[in-house]
Amino acid sequence: MSEIVRRIVRRWYHPSLLRSSGQYTWSPALQLHTSGTAMSVTQKDFENAMNQVKLLKKDPGNEVKLKLYALYKQATEGPCNIPKPGAFDFVNKAKWDAWNGLGSLPKETARQNYVDLVSSLSGPSSESSSQVKPGADSKQEGYENLLVTSEDRITKILLNRPTKKNAITTQMYHEIMLALKAASQDDSVLTVLTGSGDYYCSGNDLTNFTDIPPGGVEEKAKNSSFLLRDFVNCFIDFPKPLVAVVNGPAVGISVTILGLFDIVYASDRATFHTPFSHLGQSPEGCSSYTFPKIMGSSKAAEMLIFGKKLTAGEACAQGLVTQVFPDSTFQKEVWTRLKAYSKLPPNAMRISKEIIRKNEKEKLHAVNAEECNVLLSRWQSDECMNAVVNFLSRKAKL
Numbered sequence: 292m293s294e295i296v297r298r299i300v301r302r303w304y305h306p307s308l309l310r311s312s313g314q315y316t317w318s319p320a321l322q323l324h325t326s327g328t329a330m331s332v333t334q335k336d337f338e339n340a341m342n343q344v345k346l347l348k349k350d351p352g353n354e355v356k357l358k359l360y361a362l363y364k365q366a367t368e369g370p371c372n373i374p375k376p377g378a379f380d381f382v383n384k385a386k387w388d389a390w391n392g393l394g395s396l397p398k399e400t401a402r403q404n405y406v407d408l409v410s411s412l413s414g415p416s417s418e419s420s421s422q423v424k425p426g427a428d429s430k431q432e433g434y435e436n437l438l439v440t441s442e443d444r445i446t447k448i449l450l451n452r453p454t455k456k457n458a459i460t461t462q463m464y465h466e467i468m469l470a471l472k473a474a475s476q477d478d479s480v481l482t483v484l485t486g487s488g489d490y491y492c493s494g495n496d497l498t499n500f501t502d503i504p505p506g507g508v509e510e511k512a513k514n515s516s517f518l519l520r521d522f523v524n525c526f527i528d529f530p531k532p533l534v535a536v537v538n539g540p541a542v543g544i545s546v547t548i549l550g551l552f553d554i555v556y557a558s559d560r561a562t563f564h565t566p567f568s569h570l571g572q573s574p575e576g577c578s579s580y581t582f583p584k585i586m587g588s589s590k591a592a593e594m595l596i597f598g599k600k601l602t603a604g605e606a607c608a609q610g611l612v613t614q615v616f617p618d619s620t621f622q623k624e625v626w627t628r629l630k631a632y633s634k635l636p637p638n639a640m641r642i643s644k645e646i647i648r649k650n651e652k653e654k655l656h657a658v659n660a661e662e663c664n665v666l667l668s669r670w671q672s673d674e675c676m677n678a679v680v681n682f683l684s685r686k687a688k689l
């Protein structure tokens with residue numbers, strides 16, 4: 292068993308051991324959404340700041356990390372409420388000192404200070420990195436695993452992690468949300484999601500399960516459930532025509548969210564696979580609603596319950612894919628067509644999308660919330676843990 296697998300088994304079964312082990316390392320996960328935090332006018336800013344921390348390009352240094360940690364704890368839990376660690380437990384002692392040093396600072400003020408501190412770290416570049424500059428062929432900086440370009444009135448979001456089959460890391464979920472937000476506000480009229488290399492996307496990066504925060508697997512599952520809900524909401528609410536250019540095999544969440552796209556073009560090399568039962572998980576991306584609607588309940592069940600992998604031709608026959616192209620001419624044919632569509636009047640396209648989708652939005656949000664809630668307990672199940680351990684120890688592949 293590799294060290295990584297040993298670590299996740301230990302953490303999943305004994306999160307309390309980890310909590311008292313003193314092996315805290317800096318992890319942006321420390322800044323993630325915590326349930327039970329009082330809602331207030333600055334809650335959204337606070338959440339944005341937490342996301343921003345994960346995208347910092349430079350390590351801010353220990354002193355700042357301790358400040359962030361202390362303000363985060365104060366903002367979410369109030370004054371320091373844990374016993375002082377021993378003098379030789381240097382890391383936890385430093386963290387305790389920082390938190391305890393905030394005394395009875397009100398939660399609201401701590402939240403505000405946290406937001407201010409993050410904004411001073413982010414500087415102007417991180418904000419501008421999510422804005423598309425008008426004009427042809429502009430490339431946006433600031434994403435680690437995405438390549439976002441804007442050309443011919445089309446913003447292209449390229450999943451750019453080909454050595455890992457474009458598996459989506461926690462950071463990528465955030466980056467995709469930022470890229471969609473920017474695309475919704477830029478001058479482009481169409482937005483395209485596609486993958487680099489031979490895969491479109493192999494779904495959730497299963498190593499996301501190993502980054503367990505001090506609060507243990509339950510906290511991780513809650514954070515992930517919020518993250519997934521926010522991620523899928525971005526697709527539900529995306530205002531411009533959204534096109535998937537499926538250049539190769541697609542797995543898991545990259546398949547389920549296709550039901551929220553307006554157009555799906557696929558290479559004949561693409562396959563569509565949702566192995567949720569194999570992974571001890573359950574459908575997400577609103578697929579429990581969109582798939583039966585698109586393909587009928589029995590075809591949807593074969594995919595979502597039994598994990599049947601569809602070829603591009605089958606996915607097209609079942610309505611999930613708009614059109615299949617030979618791989619040899621895929622890029623040329625698809626981009627020629629998209630460039631022609633991008634010349635259509637943008638307001639008419641936007642309004643047509645709105646009228647097509649608007650009656651479904653409320654339902655989709657409710658489905659999304661329910662799916663994320665079900666996953667919250669699935670992720671903590673033995674079935675799921677065993678499947679992830681098997682993949683990470685290379686005993687299992689799809």
Ligand SMILES: CCCCCCCCCC/C=C/CC(=O)SCCNC(=O)CCNC(=O)[C@H](O)C(C)(C)COP(=O)(O)OP(=O)(O)OC[C@H]1O[C@@H](n2cnc3c(N)ncnc32)[C@H](O)[C@@H]1OP(=O)(O)O
Nearest residue numbers: 455456458493494495496497499512515543544670688689
């Ligand atoms: C406690 C709760 C935490 C929850 C956190 C979740 C947050 C949001 C969840 C949203 C839910 C999504 C559901 C899903 O997406 S389910 C689908 C998950 N994906 C998979 O199960 C695919 C796993 N991968 C494979 O089976 C195979 O890699 C493959 C895709 C069939 C390709 O096989 P092939 O032989 O061609 O290539 P390799 O296996 O050698 O892959 C090359 C390297 O890429 C790494 N890889 C590929 N896919 C993933 C992945 N999904 N996660 C992590 N790593 C992946 C693979 O390990 C190789 O890496 P290496 O070169 O370092 O060995």
